[in-house]
Amino acid sequence: MSLIKVNQEKCNGCGKCLKVCNYNAIKIEDKKANIDLYSCTFCNACIDACKFDAIKIIQSDRKIDSTEYKGIWVIVEYFNAELKNTSFQLISKAIELSKASGDEVTAVLIGGKTAGNEKLKRIFAEYGVKKIKLIVNDKLDRYIPEDFSVIISTEILVDKPKIVLFLGTIFGRSLAPRVATRIRTGLTADCTELQIDKDGNLLQIRPTYGGKILATIISPYNYPQMASVRPNVFIKKKEPLKDAGIDLTVKKTEARSVISAKELKKILKVISNTDGAQIPLDVAKIIFCAGLGVGSKEGFELVKDFARVNGAAIAATRAVVDNGWASVSEQIGQTGITVRPELYIGFGVSGAIHHIIGMRNSRKIVAINKDLRATIFKIADYCIVADLFDVIDKLKSNI
Numbered sequence: 001m002s003l004i005k006v007n008q009e010k011c012n013g014c015g016k017c018l019k020v021c022n023y024n025a026i027k028i029e030d031k032k033a034n035i036d037l038y039s040c041t042f043c044n045a046c047i048d049a050c051k052f053d054a055i056k057i058i059q060s061d062r063k064i065d066s067t068e069y070k071g072i073w074v075i076v077e078y079f080n081a082e083l084k085n086t087s088f089q090l091i092s093k094a095i096e097l098s099k100a101s102g103d104e105v106t107a108v109l110i111g112g113k114t115a116g117n118e119k120l121k122r123i124f125a126e127y128g129v130k131k132i133k134l135i136v137n138d139k140l141d142r143y144i145p146e147d148f149s150v151i152i153s154t155e156i157l158v159d160k161p162k163i164v165l166f167l168g169t170i171f172g173r174s175l176a177p178r179v180a181t182r183i184r185t186g187l188t189a190d191c192t193e194l195q196i197d198k199d200g201n202l203l204q205i206r207p208t209y210g211g212k213i214l215a216t217i218i219s220p221y222n223y224p225q226m227a228s229v230r231p232n233v234f235i236k237k238k239e240p241l242k243d244a245g246i247d248l249t250v251k252k253t254e255a256r257s258v259i260s261a262k263e264l265k266k267i268l269k270v271i272s273n274t275d276g277a278q279i280p281l282d283v284a285k286i287i288f289c290a291g292l293g294v295g296s297k298e299g300f301e302l303v304k305d306f307a308r309v310n311g312a313a314i315a316a317t318r319a320v321v322d323n324g325w326a327s328v329s330e331q332i333g334q335t336g337i338t339v340r341p342e343l344y345i346g347f348g349v350s351g352a353i354h355h356i357i358g359m360r361n362s363r364k365i366v367a368i369n370k371d372l373r374a375t376i377f378k379i380a381d382y383c384i385v386a387d388l389f390d391v392i393d394k395l396k397s398n399i
């Protein structure tokens with residue numbers, strides 16, 4: 001744990017630090033800079049700006065006592081009383097880890113509107129969760145990473161969980177590093193596997209070097225041990241219902257925002273990262289994926305229309321995205337989204353490892369490719385060696 005301190009003798013209240021602080025964390029009071037730890041992110045900008053060497057980060061030399069840290073927290077995606085389905089995949093993994101480490105799992109939800117406490121208890125009990133921490137405040141309906149990170153960091157410092165898990169979604173990816181910086185702990189982003197070692201440490205496993213190897217990362221000297229996890233790499237699993245009740249703590253937070261009201265007014269509209277008509281890939285049951293074999297933007301649009309008619313979500317390989325035919329939010333693979341649909345159909349996809357990483361857990365894989373030697377055929381359940389446009393024409397005439 002670290003603190004940022006202003007040396008009162010060196011500070012002359014010049015205000016240079018205040019000008020460079022993007023988090024409104026500094027005030028000049030009685031001609032001295034005063035840093036609000038609640039808002040400070042330890043970004044160092046004020047330290048660099050201070051000509052008088054008056055601001056310093058002080059690392060606490062108190063050795064962390066690992067026995068103080070207990071429990072596994074899962075930060076659930078929860079907006080407008082809506083729970084994101086992929087959160088339950090993470091909860092199921094956390095329950096599995098808890099069986100190895102002996103820690104209890106707490107689902108942590110932050111939001112404005114609540115789904116109703118009894119309903120929440122029922123939903124989470126089905127997945128084996130015994131503890132829910134619900135942090136509410138009217139202003140929390142809109143996701144502001146700066147505010148959410150302050151709230152979660154404060155709760156972590158008070159409750160001292162041993163492990164904290166986030167989803168590797170836009171939500172988790174923007175939140176987890178901010179929390180890690182605030183509480184000065186490690187974070188492994190985008191894990192594809194988690195395990196517990198014999199000492200109870202979290203083994204954070206993720207692909208590295210362009211997916212060529214899997215790295216196992218542990219952070220045994222800092223707590224909590226934190227990771228964000230790719231959606232759809234774990235399976236959600238219901239647990240046998242136990243008689244013991246579920247413990248739900250509702251906490252109301254201060255109605256305070258790091259972002260000024262003026263800045264908030266600049267947010268004109270909140271829009272989804274998909275086009276609205278599109279079924280989100282992380283929950284889609286059927287996915288039609290266009291590869292470079294579609295040949296052009298028109299070819300991609302043709303597959304997209306065919307997907308729409310069949311109630312499928314459209315996706316693409318990175319090659320298609322790089323050509324500007326599809327959007328980044330439609331990309332499946334190592335640098336895109338991981339999917340787990342009931343049915344995946346690849347239209348002119350070769351099956352590069354970077355793509356396969358993101359779709360290999362699909363229940364049934366159909367590949368249409370005119371090259372008999374295409375790698376995707378090695379993992380496909382059904383292989384169609386043909387021109388994709390002929391196949392679409394034939395299927396259309398049979399609908």
Ligand SMILES: Cc1cc2nc3c(=O)[nH]c(=O)nc-3n(C[C@H](O)[C@H](O)[C@H](O)COP(=O)(O)OP(=O)(O)OC[C@H]3O[C@@H](n4cnc5c(N)ncnc54)[C@H](O)[C@@H]3O)c2cc1C
Pocket residue numbers: 210290291292293294316317318319320331332333334335336337347348349350351352353354355358368369370371374386387388389
């Ligand atoms: C670090 C890194 C990260 C990456 N991340 C990703 C990622 O997240 N997602 C991803 O997808 N890729 C990713 N890639 C790129 C990846 O390596 C491949 O280049 C890419 O997946 C290939 O896309 P493709 O299958 O559409 O194209 P190609 O490999 O060019 O394959 C096109 C296929 O279409 C077939 N074909 C052509 N015309 C027709 C037709 N008319 N009918 C039927 N079949 C036809 C061809 O036989 C061929 O097999 C990454 C690469 C790197 C280096």
